[in-house]
Amino acid sequence: MKVSDEVAIQITKMNKWYGTFHVLRDIDLTVYRGERIVIAGPSGSGKSTMIRCINRLEEHQAGSIVVDGIELSSDLKNIDKIRSEVGMCFQHFNLFPHLTILENCTLAPIWVRKIPKKQAEETAMHFLEKVKIPEQAHKYPGQLSGGQQQRVAIARSLCMKPRIMLFDEPTSALDPEMIKEVLDTMVELAEEGMTMLCVTHEMGFARQVANRVIFMDAGQIVEQNEPEEFFNNPRHERTKLFLSQILGH
Amino acid sequence: MKVSDEVAIQITKMNKWYGTFHVLRDIDLTVYRGERIVIAGPSGSGKSTMIRCINRLEEHQAGSIVVDGIELSSDLKNIDKIRSEVGMCFQHFNLFPHLTILENCTLAPIWVRKIPKKQAEETAMHFLEKVKIPEQAHKYPGQLSGGQQQRVAIARSLCMKPRIMLFDEPTSALDPEMIKEVLDTMVELAEEGMTMLCVTHEMGFARQVANRVIFMDAGQIVEQNEPEEFFNNPRHERTKLFLSQILGH
Amino acid sequence: MSDTHAQTVAFVRDTMLDQKDPPLNQVGAVKWIRENLFSGWLNILLTLASLWVVYAVLSHLLPWALRGVWDASNLTQCREIIAERYGAGTSAACWAVLTERWPQLIFGFYPKELYWRPILAFLIFLAAVAPVLFSAVPRKMLWVSALAPFVLFWLIWGGSLWGPIAAILGFVIGWAILTFAAPKIGTLLAVILAIVVPLFYWLVICGPLSDALASVVPLSLRAVATQKMGGFLLATIIGVSGIVLSLPLGILLALGRQSDMFIINKFSVAFIEIIRGVPLIVWLFTASLLLNYFLPPGTNFDLMLRVIIMVTLFSAAYIAEVVRGGLAALPKGQYEAADALGLDYWKSMRLVILPQALKISIPGIVNTFIGLFKDTTLVVFIGLLDPIGLSSSIRATTDWNGVYWELFVFIGLCFFVFCFSMGRYSLFLEKKLRREHR
Amino acid sequence: MATISDPPERGFRLNQLIFDTRYRSMTIQVVAMILIGLLLSWLISNTIHNLEALGKDFDFGFLSQPAGYDINQQLIDYNNQMTHGRAALVGILNTLLVAVLGCALATVLGVVAGVLRLSNNWIVSRLAAVYVEGFRNVPLLLWIVLIFALMTESMPSPRDFRGEDGSSMLLGESVAITNRGVYIPNVVFSRSLGGNEVAAPEAPAAAAATPGTNMAGTYGASRIATGGAGVQTGQANAPDASGGDAGGAAAAGGEVIPTSSGWDWLLILAVVIAGVFGAKVLGKRAAHIQEATGKRPMTLPLQIAAILVPLIVVLVALGASLDKPELGGFNFDGGVHLRNSLIALWLALSLYTGAFIAEIVRGGILAISKGQTEAAYALGLRPGTTMNLVILPQALRVIIPPLISQFLNLTKNSSLAIAVGYMDVRSTLGGITINQTGRELEGMLLLGLFYLVLSLLISGVMNVYNSSVKLKER
Amino acid sequence: ATLDDVKARGELKCGVSTGLAGFSAPDANNVWQGFDVAYCRALAAAVLGDPNKVAFTQTTGQTRFTALASGEIDVLARNTTWTFSRDVDLKFEFIGVNYYDGQGFIAPKSLGVASAKELDGATVCIQTGTTTELNLADFFRANNISYEPVPIETNAEAQQQYLAGACDVYTTDASGLAATRATFENPADHVILPEIISKEPLGPLVRHGDNEWGDIARWTLNALIAAEEYGVTSANIAELSSAPTNNPEINRLLGTEGELGAMLGLDNEWAKRAIMAGGNYGEIFEKNIGEATPIGLSRGLNAQWTEGGLLYSPPFR
Numbered sequence A, B: 001m002k003v004s005d006e007v008a009i010q011i012t013k014m015n016k017w018y019g020t021f022h023v024l025r026d027i028d029l030t031v032y033r034g035e036r037i038v039i040a041g042p043s044g045s046g047k048s049t050m051i052r053c054i055n056r057l058e059e060h061q062a063g064s065i066v067v068d069g070i071e072l073s074s075d076l077k078n079i080d081k082i083r084s085e086v087g088m089c090f091q092h093f094n095l096f097p098h099l100t101i102l103e104n105c106t107l108a109p110i111w112v113r114k115i116p117k118k119q120a121e122e123t124a125m126h127f128l129e130k131v132k133i134p135e136q137a138h139k140y141p142g143q144l145s146g147g148q149q150q151r152v153a154i155a156r157s158l159c160m161k162p163r164i165m166l167f168d169e170p171t172s173a174l175d176p177e178m179i180k181e182v183l184d185t186m187v188e189l190a191e192e193g194m195t196m197l198c199v200t201h202e203m204g205f206a207r208q209v210a211n212r213v214i215f216m217d218a219g220q221i222v223e224q225n226e227p228e229e230f231f232n233n234p235r236h237e238r239t240k241l242f243l244s245q246i247l248g249h
Numbered sequence C: 001m002s003d004t005h006a007q008t009v010a011f012v013r014d015t016m017l018d019q020k021d022p023p024l025n026q027v028g029a030v031k032w033i034r035e036n037l038f039s040g041w042l043n044i045l046l047t048l049a050s051l052w053v054v055y056a057v058l059s060h061l062l063p064w065a066l067r068g069v070w071d072a073s074n075l076t077q078c079r080e081i082i083a084e085r086y087g088a089g090t091s092a093a094c095w096a097v098l099t100e101r102w103p104q105l106i107f108g109f110y111p112k113e114l115y116w117r118p119i120l121a122f123l124i125f126l127a128a129v130a131p132v133l134f135s136a137v138p139r140k141m142l143w144v145s146a147l148a149p150f151v152l153f154w155l156i157w158g159g160s161l162w163g164p165i166a167a168i169l170g171f172v173i174g175w176a177i178l179t180f181a182a183p184k185i186g187t188l189l190a191v192i193l194a195i196v197v198p199l200f201y202w203l204v205i206c207g208p209l210s211d212a213l214a215s216v217v218p219l220s221l222r223a224v225a226t227q228k229m230g231g232f233l234l235a236t237i238i239g240v241s242g243i244v245l246s247l248p249l250g251i252l253l254a255l256g257r258q259s260d261m262f263i264i265n266k267f268s269v270a271f272i273e274i275i276r277g278v279p280l281i282v283w284l285f286t287a288s289l290l291l292n293y294f295l296p297p298g299t300n301f302d303l304m305l306r307v308i309i310m311v312t313l314f315s316a317a318y319i320a321e322v323v324r325g326g327l328a329a330l331p332k333g334q335y336e337a338a339d340a341l342g343l344d345y346w347k348s349m350r351l352v353i354l355p356q357a358l359k360i361s362i363p364g365i366v367n368t369f370i371g372l373f374k375d376t377t378l379v380v381f382i383g384l385l386d387p388i389g390l391s392s393s394i395r396a397t398t399d400w401n402g403v404y405w406e407l408f409v410f411i412g413l414c415f416f417v418f419c420f421s422m423g424r425y426s427l428f429l430e431k432k433l434r435r436e437h438r
Numbered sequence D: 001m002a003t004i005s006d007p008p009e010r011g012f013r014l015n016q017l018i019f020d021t022r023y024r025s026m027t028i029q030v031v032a033m034i035l036i037g038l039l040l041s042w043l044i045s046n047t048i049h050n051l052e053a054l055g056k057d058f059d060f061g062f063l064s065q066p067a068g069y070d071i072n073q074q075l076i077d078y079n080n081q082m083t084h085g086r087a088a089l090v091g092i093l094n095t096l097l098v099a100v101l102g103c104a105l106a107t108v109l110g111v112v113a114g115v116l117r118l119s120n121n122w123i124v125s126r127l128a129a130v131y132v133e134g135f136r137n138v139p140l141l142l143w144i145v146l147i148f149a150l151m152t153e154s155m156p157s158p159r160d161f162r163g164e165d166g167s168s169m170l171l172g173e174s175v176a177i178t179n180r181g182v183y184i185p186n187v188v189f190s191r192s193l194g195g196n197e198v199a200a201p202e203a204p205a206a207a208a209a210t211p212g213t214n215m216a217g218t219y220g221a222s223r224i225a226t227g228g229a230g231v232q233t234g235q236a237n238a239p240d241a242s243g244g245d246a247g248g249a250a251a252a253g254g255e256v257i258p259t260s261s262g263w264d265w266l267l268i269l270a271v272v273i274a275g276v277f278g279a280k281v282l283g284k285r286a287a288h289i290q291e292a293t294g295k296r297p298m299t300l301p302l303q304i305a306a307i308l309v310p311l312i313v314v315l316v317a318l319g320a321s322l323d324k325p326e327l328g329g330f331n332f333d334g335g336v337h338l339r340n341s342l343i344a345l346w347l348a349l350s351l352y353t354g355a356f357i358a359e360i361v362r363g364g365i366l367a368i369s370k371g372q373t374e375a376a377y378a379l380g381l382r383p384g385t386t387m388n389l390v391i392l393p394q395a396l397r398v399i400i401p402p403l404i405s406q407f408l409n410l411t412k413n414s415s416l417a418i419a420v421g422y423m424d425v426r427s428t429l430g431g432i433t434i435n436q437t438g439r440e441l442e443g444m445l446l447l448g449l450f451y452l453v454l455s456l457l458i459s460g461v462m463n464v465y466n467s468s469v470k471l472k473e474r
Numbered sequence E: 001a002t003l004d005d006v007k008a009r010g011e012l013k014c015g016v017s018t019g020l021a022g023f024s025a026p027d028a029n030n031v032w033q034g035f036d037v038a039y040c041r042a043l044a045a046a047v048l049g050d051p052n053k054v055a056f057t058q059t060t061g062q063t064r065f066t067a068l069a070s071g072e073i074d075v076l077a078r079n080t081t082w083t084f085s086r087d088v089d090l091k092f093e094f095i096g097v098n099y100y101d102g103q104g105f106i107a108p109k110s111l112g113v114a115s116a117k118e119l120d121g122a123t124v125c126i127q128t129g130t131t132t133e134l135n136l137a138d139f140f141r142a143n144n145i146s147y148e149p150v151p152i153e154t155n156a157e158a159q160q161q162y163l164a165g166a167c168d169v170y171t172t173d174a175s176g177l178a179a180t181r182a183t184f185e186n187p188a189d190h191v192i193l194p195e196i197i198s199k200e201p202l203g204p205l206v207r208h209g210d211n212e213w214g215d216i217a218r219w220t221l222n223a224l225i226a227a228e229e230y231g232v233t234s235a236n237i238a239e240l241s242s243a244p245t246n247n248p249e250i251n252r253l254l255g256t257e258g259e260l261g262a263m264l265g266l267d268n269e270w271a272k273r274a275i276m277a278g279g280n281y282g283e284i285f286e287k288n289i290g291e292a293t294p295i296g297l298s299r300g301l302n303a304q305w306t307e308g309g310l311l312y313s314p315p316f317r
């Protein structure tokens, strides 16, 4: 697991408001290519919002976000470019129920990357094999279990060959047996050196693959550290409290 | 925990089809009064179907089922008699959401057994105390946790003073903490000598209270034995495979 | 930790940041206007177009409505007043027709000195539906709902009080059979008896009995003939009785449609589909032109009653579909649990299934009612004087010949207020149900 | 083991009819059957007795008697000497016409209003809401009457077009909006397949005097109305305009009077269908190219051309020209006359149903969770592509079934034509015919059957659609 | 029998139109007024002794015959044309003519039309469900000219269409035309064309088969007409009926001589009450539709035969 010096994401003094509610306050974050960052924090602390700002599902109102050297502004072209570089997995998978698994995976490559269908399907099958469900390619999402669906969602993002992957609580809607399937897939991804930002409460996963854990509270980054240090030796009061709750049971 | 010689349920060469699909094949089973039987088996093996045939939620097409000396036929009177002798708990509790807990428990005694309301309520309170939630009597099911709801469901069945209780995966829809509450209640029941048939994957429960474990696969009873023998010394290949999976994790 | 960047690690915030106000252009009216009205050229275009539409409509409508004349005894006089006030050729409303005729539009030809009766009836009606529509109202009030139909009937039509009382007695008999005889003779038989005996009672005994009672203790209100009812009173009577009467029939049809008994199922389906497949106006013409053919020679009851029968059958088909939806929305487990407890079909329906299914169906029933209420305007084509019919009659008098918009505006507004609020209510209920279901 | 006592096989007992599930349902059904039978036979015997008492019989012979009344709007040839059956047919076609027109416009209005209601432009979404609530909560009948009145009151009458300072026609003197309806140009052909009349040079006025005559095509849109003379009186028979060889007459010299016949319109329809088909093929080809190379060629202009070019060619070949309405004696002559009754009914039905459709559309779009859009955006899809490939296919499944039942409602509501005197099937068969012949029973029966068959057809279509798009689930 | 039903009910059920100025319309006090209504009141007075014991049922052109056939009403006094098929085929009995009418046309003066024969290509408003549309078809067919019919459901609407210019001419019974024109803002701008294209004898009707009831209805109408002929008015009727006069017809009519009432199954003062209800035919006419009213119809054909009209009551003997 190597981390280069190249900067993948550079967030500077980013602020965001919902109406008058200040959700994100002066976020400063630099992510290097190949880093695997886990973001933790209590509910409502702004983790999802931050992640969603990175591929412009939400608009930030102050500060700057530079992804892969492109600054996120309201310029549509930049947004398109960034979105095709950054893959995202949602808590509720959000597969397209009217398309087969294979079609779900080839949709974006065909229409965004303008790749011939045949080639797109080959790529898709490749990634479906990687997430271990090639045999489901011609079923519909409704026919799969939750864990399988989430793995399809990951494969769907990978088909766009993104350089950065964002995960927003990818396992929290799953039954315990299925969580493992998905985490395994993510670990595998991490081992291949994908740059990853992952909001999750799976602390086991954080220990195993993250090289940095970021703790957020009340819209701010309160603490960040290597996983070992973070778990064994939290410094901020909020972090200690949070960890005691999370690891308590 | 004593088992008498009296036959509670006698199933002979019972067969059932769903359309052309043969779900239950030549089931032979004799349950003695006071026996506590756990039924296990892979998903789709016909466990639920068998249990549901016993109180005629499903109709069998060949063979005979005799419950408490009454043969289950299409005679409505017999069906009514058997149903009021046999209590049943479902995986999803199926409490009536528009009635309070107490009303849930007194409904059948009042309308089926024609017991005066007052007396029915006393009985109901008695059983609610037994399942340790007398204080919830005037709430509605929606206000209780899953474990509490399942205990109410058990109390509701008990209010009909059934001689036989059927359980269909009573704990599989519950969160881990709640499973224990419900199992405790069931253990207590078992100790009082109630004849019980229970479909469950809780092998701990099986070891603790069952005096027979039945293993089903593909619509047939593949193996039956005392729990100790069953777990330690399974004989059939299917049983071995199943036990390895179930106990594996 | 060779793979970690030293400079990125180990950040701990010492001072927590406070909530700040967003930049000025991100809040308040400025932002609202920018985002809601003028974001992008398409939006600007739309905004301008809409403003123009609003202006065009209001600039015509407002002066006309506001300049309206409220006191004049006929159209000519009204036109003179307008010409006098605003100059000849000004268009202005003659609201005077409403000042003079609004009681007629609302009550039809109901005797003026008896207006209190429909008004009281309406209040009682509101009280009666309250427990059905609002779960906060005490359940005891349901008794009011059960008795209301008889009281309302008596209040509106008048006549002897003993008629409704004798009619109620039929229900009491049915109920008594169900509760006392059922254990002895079995439910099915009891149900049949509970239907047949009251029917017999109503057809044969009820009339003489109430006459006899009336001759002993005459308790009566002045009778008002159906021909005297018109306007919104008529619309409400037809709408409400249509819905109320169609409920039991609709429920039976819904159960029939869910039944796996072939004949009953097919009969229900056929009934529902035939009724729904043909426009209401055709059914109304059937009521007015044909119903007498189907009844024994010599029977003949008034048009409004025939219309109510037809409307009842019509809305029963729609209610059946609504209730079927409610039944289908119940999880199968509820049916099974009822079975497993030993409840028979009718008991499980009455105690477990229907109370839940009907609750889910209330929004749908309210919507059906709105539709029906609007459709009562169709009775104008068979000669009943609903609000629209009355407006034609009013225009047929020499005084108000030629008055047009004022009447329609009034009628339209009345319908709008009523239907809109009912619609909102059913929406609210749907949302509430959705919340509770989660 | 205790004894298993096989219950003794007893013979059939009577109480099994009630207590045995196998027989019980049979019993109930037989009883129900008997009751229903009794009810029906009671009704029928009452009817027979009543008919007898009134001295009437049950006989559909009246359908072949002459109707005696005129119908202003005819899609097929009709005059008052034709039969009641024919009049009913004219009414049926009129019903279908307004239903089809209404469904089309209601869909457009509904989709537009539904989408506008979701617009983030406050004032636009408010306006759409006002439209939706206003139309949904006021009886349709009132709207029909209001719109009808609005059209007659606020539009100029044809005589206002006379003189200098009168109203003027729109679009280059080709469209006249009057309080009798809207006159729009008709397309006529100088080389009509149905054959053209040749005006003898010395008597051009003769042809003009009977403007309706030469337009009496067997069918076609031009028959929605013919110029000023909608109703041909019995004697003024139109010459039979069929027969393809009559086209040769054009060569016979003299001035050719442009006309249109059903054949022309059939040909045009065929060409348009072929064009649409061609456009589809082009679209398919584009999809193939995209599959192969990844690049999707621009097809929209080509597709439009595929439809338009053949159409234009055919129009030119037929010698198409516009027959503009002109102010004649009392009315406009020539062109197509869309009567007020049709327009008012059409508008009111569409606006009313459109309001319901708007809610359906809005609901359908809202039913697609925000997550779908976000997922599509996160994959880099553009908003337009997201709409086409992700949102619409899903929303349509939600929208179409209730949409079709709205179509059904609209069709049934078209029977309110009575309010504006539009001659639909209820007004002809179920109105004047019944009234003139006194055949209520037969007439209403036929009328009911017509609507029933129509709605069963529509709901049949709906069921087929529903089962074809059902989402696959576990 | 209908008479017994009516007596038992204590109320006469009378079918009228939903609203036609001068003939039947409710006023602001919910009381029906008009020429047709007056006949119903007279009949009620004759049979029940009280002109107010009438329940008016509104009927449309479509529903009127069924209402009568089904017994929903006892008598239909809605301006209905007496035709062969209605009398014979539809099984009704017209009991006389209370208004001799004919179908005519009204047109704006500005149209410059002097005769209906010049109406080639005109747009014509008609009320549906009446004989009017059949007459119209016949007329245009006979004259070999074309027209565009605009069918309308009610008179009020037809009138509005006509005024707005949505049709060139409006055709209906001449009485209706006059009534309609009377309510216009500028009646003088409209002409009633000279052609009367049909005979429209309007009269009340009852069901076939109940001849006693038919007789009562018929002779009530005749009594009103005869009263005018003999000069019996609501003003002098009290005096004339207090003692036999020297005109035996009047005496028989008013019941001071003979037993005509008993023959009808009523008492002897039936005709007196009928006349007192609203006056004799002439009075009713003048009060509701005569020249002094906004309707302003002249007697024309509806004058007594002695004055050149067609009203001719058979003798009371």
Ligand SMILES: Nc1ncnc2c1ncn2[C@@H]1O[C@H](COP(=O)(O)OP(=O)(O)OP(=O)(O)O)[C@@H](O)[C@H]1O
Pocket: A018, A019, A021, A023, A041, A042, A043, A044, A045, A046, A047, A048, A049, A050
């Ligand atoms: N669209 C919105 N409008 C207004 N407030 C919002 C919106 N979305 C989120 N918020 C608020 O912003 C805050 C941060 O939300 P966010 O979803 O980022 O939290 P989170 O850290 O992801 O929490 P969780 O662990 O529950 O997902 C919360 O207080 C939330 O209520």
Ligand SMILES: Nc1ncnc2c1ncn2[C@@H]1O[C@H](COP(=O)(O)OP(=O)(O)OP(=O)(O)O)[C@@H](O)[C@H]1O
Pocket: B018, B021, B023, B041, B042, B043, B044, B045, B046, B047, B048, B049, B050
């Ligand atoms: N109503 C039905 N119609 C057709 N097939 C059915 C029906 N109900 C169940 N089955 C089939 O019958 C088989 C046995 O089902 P059953 O529910 O008894 O299995 P089970 O052993 O209880 O499984 P699980 O552990 O998943 O509850 C399954 O293959 C199932 O698909």
Ligand SMILES: [Mg+2]
Pocket: A047, A048, A049, A169
């Ligand atoms: Mg979140």
Ligand SMILES: [Mg+2]
Pocket: B047, B048, B049, B169
């Ligand atoms: Mg199961």
